[in-house]
Amino acid sequence: MSTANSLDAPYDISAGDRPPLALIAGPTASGKSDCAVALAQELERRGRRAVVVNADSSQVYADLTVLSARPTEADMGGIEHRLFGAWDGAQSCSAADWARAAAGTIAQVHAEGAVPILVGGTGLYIRTMLDGIAPIPAIDPDIREAVRALPVAEAYAALLVEDPERAARLSPADTTRVARALEVVRSTGHGLTHWQTQTEGGIGHAVALHPAILLPERQWLYARCDLRFERMVERGALAEVEALLARDLDPALAVMRAIGVPELTGVIKGEWTLQTAIERGSQATRNYAKRQFTWLRHQPPADWHRLQCENYNSNAINDILLRFPG
Template identity: 55%
Template sequence: MPTPEKPRLALIAGPTASGKSALAIALAEQIGGVVINADASQVYRDLHVLSARPSPDDEARVPHRLFGYVDGAAAWSAARWAADAAAEVRRAHETGKVPVLVGGTGLYLRTLLDGIAPVPEIDPLVRAAVRALPVAEAHAALSHEDPAAAARLHARDTTRVARALEVVRATGRPLAAWQAARVGGIGAAVDVRGLVLLPDRETLFARCDARLTAMFADGGVAEVEALLARADVPVDAPVRRAIGVQEVAAMLTGTLSRDEALTAAQQATRQYAKRQYTWFRNQLPAEWQCCTAPNLQLYFAKDG
């Protein structure tokens, strides 16, 4: 008996400012697709300009899903997004559409396709004790309690070192052991056609700088001002950690001048794009095509 053909899932990924959104829309127009957001900042409705969400004109060209659908007061996670994205993928297939995932948040993509490690909730007391440690002390403790993780992680990577340490202390198992038992991924059930945009870095960084300049001029400052005025959005909310928010906030309080804030935001964006560039080059399946000038007919044609 022949094996049933898997439903198609197109995926366009890449660093910020790589042009992936425009390509995803063009692809969706060609193949009858639904564009599904896979960017952690673009889920928040509070940040349309600063997160570079598609314009209303772009959204009118093809259906868009999971853009600006989360309130800034909510602390969204990769797991919550993946559940929403899996539902949108199923809905697209049920209506005869091709889901076109687009984004630059690697953790979101991996969680959706590969599943998530079923790590239990961490005891708040354990978490508080670990997060209170200086990163050097946390890494030293990790060297004793989970040597493999300590060897794998950079000694100054505050977030990842703390996560590995709190997991092994709270559960008695290394984080890697939990990650080896991922659950909930949809990757095995779909035919993933992945395309990763990797422009040359000089071009990419120039686009980052130009886009930040436009964001500051075209409403980004007003977005941050409105966000900061909300008493229900905690200071440590994920939406307030989006690139550009802290820099504009410093400008609004007089800590930085406008030019200084813009320069700082541009630098932060370039650094983020560099990290994304490295991640996409090294972490994704070998069969996904990495390129600067994609051929949509070749990689995503309806009959291909």
């Protein structure tokens, strides 16, 4: 049975059937948004309404229309899209924040008799929504401040003593993850592994998941990344960053650290040229795509369909997507 047939099949929640949830994941610039729309349009041709739900950590921000490559009205192809631009940049959207909103949105789509199609490449978002989140108590602010002030080498040395299991799984140079692990064990008395075995709130058990992971040929993907950033600049990315800077937001906010914002900020402040910003932004996009590619290849369950093509194009992928087993 094809994916479209599986998603279109009747189900009865009162009889114990789990409602369907399609998931199309892939690195940035892999064409997953187009695939989601193509699948939704196929379902609607069959008489089943579909709604695309965002799972991209940049596209959640209203301030990042251009730099997140958020779908335009034309890109949406007449399909309803939800959770795109749903957060103001002044408010960070954590994985837990998004997962709660996504779970509610998916439940609402099901209640409307429609099929939700989740699309994005933020692995932490997807994993949190499906598997739940560890119930870690709030971190003591004094402990957080002290830990974040440590050089990463000192923080890692402390973690080796206080939570050696977690330390063994981290790079000694991973400033963010080392600090997080150390502040958790110091604030709660337990390491991250203890809390992660008690995840709660996931919806994976309550839905019939139909996942597909797009893994295009890397050189094709990197060329798309370069072209994408150039097109963003042509479409007004510089003005978008100027508007962000005018809001005088905290530089530590996620929206201010999104790919393209630091690079174009340097242009606005006269620190480097636009061409330099394009080169840096393109490289940052390629680096991000590479990390996503690696995560998506190895971290999701082995039975999630991985769609790999050497001669990669949207028509070929859409054809595979509409045909592969549901």
